Amino acid sequence: MGRTSDTREKLIETAIELMWRDSYNSVSVDDICKKADVKKGSFYHYFPSKISLANAAMQFCTRDMKSHYDNMFSPTRHPLDRLDLMVEYVIENQKEIKARYGHVCGCPFITIGSELAAQDDAMAQTISGILDLKTAYYKSVLKDLVDLKLIPADTNIDEKAQDIFSFIVGQLTTARIRNDIGYLENHMKQSLRNLLGVA
Amino acid sequence: MGRTSDTREKLIETAIELMWRDSYNSVSVDDICKKADVKKGSFYHYFPSKISLANAAMQFCTRDMKSHYDNMFSPTRHPLDRLDLMVEYVIENQKEIKARYGHVCGCPFITIGSELAAQDDAMAQTISGILDLKTAYYKSVLKDLVDLKLIPADTNIDEKAQDIFSFIVGQLTTARIRNDIGYLENHMKQSLRNLLGVA
DNA sequence: AAAATAGTTGACTGTTCGGTCAAATATGGT
DNA sequence: ACCATATTTGACCGAACAGTCAACTATTTT
Numbered sequence: 001m002g003r004t005s006d007t008r009e010k011l012i013e014t015a016i017e018l019m020w021r022d023s024y025n026s027v028s029v030d031d032i033c034k035k036a037d038v039k040k041g042s043f044y045h046y047f048p049s050k051i052s053l054a055n056a057a058m059q060f061c062t063r064d065m066k067s068h069y070d071n072m073f074s075p076t077r078h079p080l081d082r083l084d085l086m087v088e089y090v091i092e093n094q095k096e097i098k099a100r101y102g103h104v105c106g107c108p109f110i111t112i113g114s115e116l117a118a119q120d121d122a123m124a125q126t127i128s129g130i131l132d133l134k135t136a137y138y139k140s141v142l143k144d145l146v147d148l149k150l151i152p153a154d155t156n157i158d159e160k161a162q163d164i165f166s167f168i169v170g171q172l173t174t175a176r177i178r179n180d181i182g183y184l185e186n187h188m189k190q191s192l193r194n195l196l197g198v199a
Numbered sequence: 200m201g202r203t204s205d206t207r208e209k210l211i212e213t214a215i216e217l218m219w220r221d222s223y224n225s226v227s228v229d230d231i232c233k234k235a236d237v238k239k240g241s242f243y244h245y246f247p248s249k250i251s252l253a254n255a256a257m258q259f260c261t262r263d264m265k266s267h268y269d270n271m272f273s274p275t276r277h278p279l280d281r282l283d284l285m286v287e288y289v290i291e292n293q294k295e296i297k298a299r300y301g302h303v304c305g306c307p308f309i310t311i312g313s314e315l316a317a318q319d320d321a322m323a324q325t326i327s328g329i330l331d332l333k334t335a336y337y338k339s340v341l342k343d344l345v346d347l348k349l350i351p352a353d354t355n356i357d358e359k360a361q362d363i364f365s366f367i368v369g370q371l372t373t374a375r376i377r378n379d380i381g382y383l384e385n386h387m388k389q390s391l392r393n394l395l396g397v398a
Numbered sequence: 399a400a401a402a403t404a405g406t407t408g409a410c411t412g413t414t415c416g417g418t419c420a421a422a423t424a425t426g427g428t
Numbered sequence: 429a430c431c432a433t434a435t436t437t438g439a440c441c442g443a444a445c446a447g448t449c450a451a452c453t454a455t456t457t458t
Contacts, residue, residue: 003404005405030446119225166366167362170372176313177330194396197396201432240437243416
């Protein structure tokens, strides 16, 4: 019933671009509306507040991430291939985002999560859950590496998964600050292998 | 000649607390003035703009960091002791800041650098330089470890230093988002050893 | 075609934003 | 004591902020 529209999607898409590239607090509702070519009244027809749009944007990013990761981390692949694929995807993704948005952006969950960590409890909780989800992919890889006897059986899987995740977060965040994905491109795959300590 | 005052220092101290804990863009000049008990006119007597205060705050943090790191990374210490000391310092520092500010804050250079990466070029450049400085400490450790034959002579020092730095950045940033230093406390020292691959 | 529904619009509010300024005030050096 | 100088103050500015709302329009369902 009534008319249909893609305004909600346009707002989410624009919010992702502006908030991910710049930041949550430096982007205004007016900025988003202007870029999305949506009037402010429409904005508040779809979202009760600025933070609720940010939440919807994070939800969108999560779905997108999940669909890529579910594919890349499919148990049908060799565990080492999964990690290689992931590295390639991350690099390609960062490259494309840089071309589209004009700046290296890093990980949206980390940049927005870090900014809002002390400002919005609900957002911090949500993003903490997403970080758990990401480390779960690494845990499955590590378990399978143990089964294949490619890493020691006494490997602390939870710890190692956290280490891998931290390493990648650090790489992406410094790439954002430096606005340079050179290091990612040249060393990330090798560094990750070293970190795994695979035979 | 004329009157003296510690207003400038009070403003810097307050800016560090608010901008590090919350963020640059969510903290207003008025917020800082109110907390520092300084009138806005005085603020602009000492700083021409909000961003120039942030720069002064980063400069203050850099001096503080340098003095601690120069001591911990003194060549008179065993290289592995240097890293252990650094981990202990980071944990103690995060604990104290959490107690003082009411939230885990992570690394000030990373959180503020990430937020302003696409917003303020000069700040991004400044902070990139600080990141270089930090990795230099790790390079000196790695060189000495090679000399002591504790890691292979063909170790790619620049790459490994970057890896160590990325790992720590990732740990601190996730600790900030989760508002929890538990992982830092329990696993960081061990994980760093694993990352080094020291015999 | 009419009614019900969903989406759009632009004008509006009160507040906060970063920043300015002239006047007032306190203090160090001579 | 005096004066040059550094600091403090509070009122002020226009712009931008998040959010509101009632009127209006388009479209789908019946």
